[in-house]
Amino acid sequence: MYVATASDRARLRDRLASRLEADTADVGTRRFPDGELHVRVEDELAGEAVVLADLRPDEELVTALLACDAAREAGADRVTVAAPYLAYGRQDRAFETGEAVSARALLRALAGNADAFATVDPHASPALDYFEGPAGAAGAAPELAGALEGRGVELVLAPDEGARERARAVAERLAVPADHLEKRRISAREVEVEPHEGDVDGRTVALVDDIVSTGGTMATATRQLLDAGADAVHVAATHGIFAEGALKRLQDAGADAVLATDAIPSPAAEVSVAPALARAVRRARPG
Numbered sequence: 001m002y003v004a005t006a007s008d009r010a011r012l013r014d015r016l017a018s019r020l021e022a023d024t025a026d027v028g029t030r031r032f033p034d035g036e037l038h039v040r041v042e043d044e045l046a047g048e049a050v051v052l053a054d055l056r057p058d059e060e061l062v063t064a065l066l067a068c069d070a071a072r073e074a075g076a077d078r079v080t081v082a083a084p085y086l087a088y089g090r091q092d093r094a095f096e097t098g099e100a101v102s103a104r105a106l107l108r109a110l111a112g113n114a115d116a117f118a119t120v121d122p123h124a125s126p127a128l129d130y131f132e133g134p135a136g137a138a139g140a141a142p143e144l145a146g147a148l149e150g151r152g153v154e155l156v157l158a159p160d161e162g163a164r165e166r167a168r169a170v171a172e173r174l175a176v177p178a179d180h181l182e183k184r185r186i187s188a189r190e191v192e193v194e195p196h197e198g199d200v201d202g203r204t205v206a207l208v209d210d211i212v213s214t215g216g217t218m219a220t221a222t223r224q225l226l227d228a229g230a231d232a233v234h235v236a237a238t239h240g241i242f243a244e245g246a247l248k249r250l251q252d253a254g255a256d257a258v259l260a261t262d263a264i265p266s267p268a269a270e271v272s273v274a275p276a277l278a279r280a281v282r283r284a285r286p287g
């Protein structure tokens with residue numbers, strides 16, 4: 001098995017290869033004068049090639065498609081796309097008439113060039129059904145729990161019901177209780193979070209979610225908890241997008257620590273997603 005990437009992800013590629021006990025393959029990329037990308041897998045491949053792919057920003061999707069095609073041209077019999085973050089996963093259905101089902105469009109494009117798909121903490125797992133072929137997902141709860149260890153966390157909270165299972169998985173590993181808050185989304189940038197009914201007074205709380213995008217969800221929840229007397233609030237997420245000054249928004253809200261995996265590169269990416277991604281690749285095997 002080989003792990004190759006045409007994205008700027010050599011460190012994650014090496015870590016993933018080591019987890020999968022695979023070799024790494026070198027991939028060369030350059031731009032034609034018109035700006036179009038050229039991808040070449042420089043090693044001869046055989047058997048399974050795992051193509052580590054970022055799917056954001058948008059042009060990374062083209063990079064991923066070309067890398068899959070190049071892997072096959074280089075001799076791979078089977079190509080698995082390993083995307084640490086399933087971009088567009090939140091648009092997994094048409095919320096209004098005429099909207100693109102973005103996750104479907106993206107996964108269909110990938111399925112046209114790869115045999116299997118693996119990812120970590122997709123926003124909604126059913127979206128993986130849009131990939132025609134074996135698809136595997138794994139949660140990064142063990143890795144997030146590891147990053148929260150030693151920080152005195154006494155309670156793990158999910159900012160909404162959808163994130164409850166992840167929070168519970170993290171809490172179990174830290175041997176502390178878990179609960180969830182009630183969130184109401186007002187717009188893409190604004191949310192309301194109901195005050196937590198349990199006692200947070202004097203306690204150190206970890207807020208755990210799949211994605212931090214604008215940080216609106218986590219910042220609002222952090223403020224609520226600090227107002228309710230929490231001693232400290234740590235924010236942890238698998239995917240740290242940190243759009244529109246989210247990190248500052250979280251600091252301003254009073255978050256003590258902000259932790260994310262390197263599924264998306266960011267200044268808060270303190271945790272390697274490689275172990276979770278390796279689990280997902282194994283789950284994406286047929287049969």
Ligand code: R5P
Nearest residue numbers: 210211212213214215216217
């Ligand atoms: C939505 O349900 C997700 O799980 C996250 O809570 C959401 O994407 C976070 O977005 P933002 O950081 O912009 O509030």
